[in-house]
Amino acid sequence: MNDFSLNIENLSKSFTIHAQGGLRLPVLKSFDLDVASGECIALVGPSGAGKSTLLRCIYANYLADSGRIALNNHGEVVDIRTAAPREVLKLRQHVIGYVSQFLRVIPRVPTVQVVAEPLRDRNIPADEATARAEKLLARLNVPEKLWQIPPATFSGGEQQRVNIARGFIYDFPLLLLDEPTASLDRANGSVVIELINEARERGAAIIGIFHDEDVRAEVATRLVEVQPLQAAA
Amino acid sequence: MTALMDQDQPLLRVSSVTKYYDLMIGCRNVSFDLWPGEVLGIVGESGSGKSTLLNCLSTRLEPNSGAIEYNTRASGLVDLFTMSEAERRMLMRTDWGFVHQNPRDGLRMGVSAGANIGERMMAVGARVYGDIRESAAHWLGRVEFDIDRMDHLPSTFSGGMQQRVQIARNLAVNPRLIFMDEPTGGLDVSVQARLLDLLRELVGDLGLSAIVVTHDLAVARLLSHRLMVMRNGEVVESGLTDQVLDDPQHPYTQLLVSSILQV
Numbered sequence: 176m177n178d179f180s181l182n183i184e185n186l187s188k189s190f191t192i193h194a195q196g197g198l199r200l201p202v203l204k205s206f207d208l209d210v211a212s213g214e215c216i217a218l219v220g221p222s223g224a225g226k227s228t229l230l231r232c233i234y235a236n237y238l239a240d241s242g243r244i245a246l247n248n249h250g251e252v253v254d255i256r257t258a259a260p261r262e263v264l265k266l267r268q269h270v271i272g273y274v275s276q277f278l279r280v281i282p283r284v285p286t287v288q289v290v291a292e293p294l295r296d297r298n299i300p301a302d303e304a305t306a307r308a309e310k311l312l313a314r315l316n317v318p319e320k321l322w323q324i325p326p327a328t329f330s331g332g333e334q335q336r337v338n339i340a341r342g343f344i345y346d347f348p349l350l351l352l353d354e355p356t357a358s359l360d361r362a363n364g365s366v367v368i369e370l371i372n373e374a375r376e377r378g379a380a381i382i383g384i385f386h387d388e389d390v391r392a393e394v395a396t397r398l399v400e401v402q403p404l405q406a407a408a
Numbered sequence: 409m410t411a412l413m414d415q416d417q418p419l420l421r422v423s424s425v426t427k428y429y430d431l432m433i434g435c436r437n438v439s440f441d442l443w444p445g446e447v448l449g450i451v452g453e454s455g456s457g458k459s460t461l462l463n464c465l466s467t468r469l470e471p472n473s474g475a476i477e478y479n480t481r482a483s484g485l486v487d488l489f490t491m492s493e494a495e496r497r498m499l500m501r502t503d504w505g506f507v508h509q510n511p512r513d514g515l516r517m518g519v520s521a522g523a524n525i526g527e528r529m530m531a532v533g534a535r536v537y538g539d540i541r542e543s544a545a546h547w548l549g550r551v552e553f554d555i556d557r558m559d560h561l562p563s564t565f566s567g568g569m570q571q572r573v574q575i576a577r578n579l580a581v582n583p584r585l586i587f588m589d590e591p592t593g594g595l596d597v598s599v600q601a602r603l604l605d606l607l608r609e610l611v612g613d614l615g616l617s618a619i620v621v622t623h624d625l626a627v628a629r630l631l632s633h634r635l636m637v638m639r640n641g642e643v644v645e646s647g648l649t650d651q652v653l654d655d656p657q658h659p660y661t662q663l664l665v666s667s668i669l670q671v
Binding site for chain 2: 190191192193194231235236237238260261263264281282283284
């Protein structure tokens with residue numbers, strides 16, 4: 176696990192809104208960040224500074240304009256910004272886990288299968304994947320009666336826990352966490368803190384956005400500031 | 409989505425394909441590689457050239473220029489339009505499937521559901537009645553079709569059931585590549601959701617490659633790994649499906665994405 180790192184160099188990302196006559200909104204400019212395994216980086220900065228945008232660029236969900244997002248996995252280096260779609264999909268299967276703020280799932284797929292999917296994608300037998308998904312859902316206090324129901328109608332906090340379970344069911348070397356405790360009460364929040372710390376101790380590299388300062392204090396090994404561009408200029 | 413196979417050759421290699429209808433452009437200068445296990449979505453409004461492209465790729469139409477190479481089991485990448493008509497037809501029977509929007513275009517309405525599947529299997533050499541019937545039942549089961557109705561005519565089925573039979577008919581010969589033209593186009597949303605989930609599962613489990621033409625971005629998001637956006641016969645943007653939909657770069661893609669109705 177020690178030969179895993181993420182090196183972001185000179186990363187810039189802007190949005191061009193064509194419906195507004197090509198209005199250009201710069202969000203990140205010449206951003207640098209190095210993350211090693213066993214680290215948990217907390218991104219800090221005001222809303223709209225580009226913290227979520229940075230996570231999405233690392234997941235290749237957003238296309239960065241320039242710079243490098245070099246992922247070094249046991250000597251194999253891939254620049255996520257320019258990688259072909261099939262390379263990115265492979266990384267998402269094996270290397271990068273992402274817990275977004277909102278759950279996006281296929282209609283009518285039961286919760287337990289939504290959670291088990293990252294394992295099924297890796298050809299882990301259905302019964303083992305299901306057992307692990309159930310264990311994690313139980314740990315996150317998602318009531319057992321909900322496991323066979325698709326999560327579309329769940330409360331915000333329940334959906335968030337399903338999302339967290341999906342992100343933590345497999346030992347991804349890199350975890351991107353966008354406000355993983357935002358809609359959770361204190362008890363469930365502390366389960367998530369435990370999961371994050373366990374992941375870091377097993378050697379995961381973690382980059383997260385944690386608005387709750389208590390949560391941040393319990394998980395972060397380093398704070399990295401993301402400044403809004405106007406203020407930085 | 410399920411594991412992409414690690415193979416170092418594309419299954420389909422498309423280079424600068426152009427098709428005109430008289431002086432009208434069907435599609436122009438389209439190039440891409442499709443890899444084993446990959447699902448490519450092609451989106452765009454009516455008249456954007458997506459169906460023309462699909463028909464060229466599946467050799468139903470001959471392009472005016474460009475090359476479409478297919479990775480044959482026997483001799484690797486071969487240009488489809490240099491093959492003989494007989495070779496091409498054999499390939500369509502053994503390696504490919506085509507799921508039409510309207511099941512009537514892909515089914516024989518005068519024979520039973522079971523016979524629709526058996527017929528495809530006989531076309532590739534199956535002869536023993538018991539085996540054919542057993543296999544037809546197996547594939548009908550995979551698409552969650554009520555086996556008790558396998559001897560009934562497709563005209564007595566609902567649209568969703570007909571579409572299931574059409575999909576089973578295509579899967580029964582173990583194809584490597586499936587073309588789909590608006591596969592859930594004419595169906596109720598509830599039937600559509602179940603069928604999409606089923607298609608996604610089957611494509612993943614069987615390791616199939618697929619090219620799915622749709623005007624429905626939600627369908628494209630659910631089914632495809634990769635997306636190509638077409639307008640006026642040309643590909644204006646392509647990339648990872650969620651990237652194209654969440655961070656569209658081209659003005660036309662931005663317009664398409666911002667036009668989706670939210671429920």
